[in-house]
Amino acid sequence: MSCSSQKPPPPCLSKPAEPYQPTGSTATAVRSPRALLSDAEFNGVMHTVLDNNPGMEASLSARIVVDALAFLATAAGTQRGLVPSRVVDEGWHALVLHTALYQALCARLGGFIHHVPERPDPGNRDHGSVERTVAAIEAAGYTVDADLWRGPEDSLVTVAASCQHSQPDGPIVIIPKPKG
Numbered sequence: 001m002s003c004s005s006q007k008p009p010p011p012c013l014s015k016p017a018e019p020y021q022p023t024g025s026t027a028t029a030v031r032s033p034r035a036l037l038s039d040a041e042f043n044g045v046m047h048t049v050l051d052n053n054p055g056m057e058a059s060l061s062a063r064i065v066v067d068a069l070a071f072l073a074t075a076a077g078t079q080r081g082l083v084p085s086r087v088v089d090e091g092w093h094a095l096v097l098h099t100a101l102y103q104a105l106c107a108r109l110g111g112f113i114h115h116v117p118e119r120p121d122p123g124n125r126d127h128g129s130v131e132r133t134v135a136a137i138e139a140a141g142y143t144v145d146a147d148l149w150r151g152p153e154d155s156l157v158t159v160a161a162s163c164q165h166s167q168p169d170g171p172i173v174i175i176p177k178p179k180g
Contacts, residue, residue: 031141033069036108041101048094063145064091070142071133076109077140082133087148 034042042065049061068084068091075082084092095102096115106112134149 031070031073033073033142034066036069036073036105037101041098045091045094045098045101048097049090052090052094064088064148065094066091067145067148068092068095070137070140070144072105072113073109074133074137074140074142076106076111076113078136080132080136081129082136083129084133085130085149087150 037045042062046058046061046065049064050056050058053061064087067088071082071084071088071092072095092115095105103112130149134144137144
């Protein structure tokens with residue numbers, strides 16, 4: 001049975017924080033998702049990725065967390081269905097495991113972003129979903145690490161995550177819904 005058939009949780013009752021906007025940014029400036037976490041927070045999440053993936057280089061773990069942060073910041077500001085790659089989802093999983101940090105991060109981004117996992121099913125994959133997500137992240141002013149955004153069949157980067165997000169309306173539930 002797919003987890004994506006579950007009803008989304010009820011809306012939060014608290015007022016969300018203002019959406020994240022880096023200070024001094026301009027429309028042409030590249031945004032830094034790394035700035036969303038303190039060094040201690042970032043290192044904690046990065047080490048969770050490392051713990052889940054024995055033998056992974058720390059630099060790869062850091063890249064995964066950076067792109068997971070860019071994905072979340074973009075997802076929080078859009079009503080479009082966005083999906084992470086299998087590799088970037090590993091970073092999202094690590095963020096979710098740091099519950100207090102994740103809750104505070106979501107509040108800063110403007111609403112809680114629920115993770116709705118799906119078991120890998122090649123027949124249920126929307127092949128354009130990752131490409132649309134990459135385009136949205138870049139349009140939001142972030143740079144993506146292309147090696148981390150390949151299809152689920154690509155084995156350039158191996159991670160422990162066994163989720164595959166495929167449906168544009170399935171992998172994320174943002175509460176409250178962003179305006180726009």
